[in-house]
Amino acid sequence: MRIDVVTLFPDFMRQCAAVGVVGRAQQRELLQVEAWNPRDYATDNYRTVDGRTCGGGPGMVMLIEPLRAALKVMREAAPEPVHVIYLSPQGARLTQGRVEALAKLPRIALLCGRYEGVDERLLAHEVDEELSIGDYVLSGGELGAAVIIDAVGRLQDGALNDAQSAEQDSFSNGLLDCPHYARPVHDALGDVPEVLLSGDHAAIRRWRLKQSLGRTWLRRPDLLAQRALDAESRALLDEFRREYAREEQAQRPSRQNDAVNDDRNH
Incomplete structure (x- = not known):
């Protein structure tokens, strides 16, 4: 499976995906995680990716053109069709069932907003789905993207040393997991x-x-x-x-x- 992340903090996303189960899945070539910085596709000398919100008010909005260009290059980087997800508190709540469905796709892309969010026109034309990891607001979509990468990555066949670990997780059968114990008795x-x-x-x-x-x-x-x-x-x-x-x-x-x-x- 391949996961692409469009983010202003590509190094952070690469570091998150390099450790633990997800890092092991990449080493085993079960998962590929790539990051794309929209600043690299800005057309001015300041590499501008945000502008003032129309109608007034505080905060800035991520611009259409750098994001559209980054998404275009991202789509062309691999032949598989890509399902684009925008991380947003306004999105549908992420569940284990949705994670399991995403884990079966050959490729997904995670669009991480910042500031007041992303221009609505780009979301309407470039994004397939909006997801939220909870009813709270973060500074950007990167932490939500890291959550999805971990949740989806660990479900790839061979990522876990024992496949039954995933089958017994909380929510896998609609229930919370039972208590677990280790020695000493x-x-x-x-x-x-x-x-x-x-x-x-x-x-x-x-x-x-x-x-x-x-x-x-x-x-x-x-x-x-x-x-x-x-x-x-x-x-x-x-x-x-x-x-x-x-x-x-x-x-x-x-x-x-x-x-x-x-x-x-x-």
């Missing part, structure tokens, strides 16, 4: 759950699914509302809820005692 912070040491693969699978369902119920109930649970999942979620209620009940006297002691100390 016993520590001052607690013990590894016994079921994980039992060697009973069916019991381990059941425990992990229950924890995944329970964690989703606690932290992201909206995800559960979007899916229909089978009979096993419903039973495991009910079991988790009962266990959670018992733990909360058991901890309540301790919390009340702590509150009384705090009042006395004050």
Whole structure:
């Protein structure tokens, strides 16, 4: 897969893509990341890429011509058709499902805005999709582009040493991931759950699914509302809820005692 990035900070994007799983994917020639600076295609001596917004107001807007020229050269750099994405807080929310779909494309391009954004006319004619990594505003699209490169790059076949790692990620099946533990088994912070040491693969699978369902119920109930649970999942979620209620009940006297002691100390 090839990912092109149109950005005022090409070195930053290259550095982001050179480390970790994505860097390893490039070394294995599973992924190619290229960066293009629109300043290189500006026509004046100052390499100007921005101008004042029409209608007045604060901030500058990235100009059509340098971006259009950079996109043209980028498109011609490789024969594969390219899906152009603009990183914007106004875009659709990036999800694991969208990441998985993008990972199957032969080539995508990420357009990174700065200042007040990009001239709307260029977006209308050159961009296929707008994506947002969250409901907040950053100084530019580079961090969002880095997120997409990492999320898409790690899904390339052979990028991860164990392909099952991606299959078990949060959101891959619509649920949050279960808790994970490593040795030592016993520590001052607690013990590894016994079921994980039992060697009973069916019991381990059941425990992990229950924890995944329970964690989703606690932290992201909206995800559960979007899916229909089978009979096993419903039973495991009910079991988790009962266990959670018992733990909360058991901890309540301790919390009340702590509150009384705090009042006395004050």
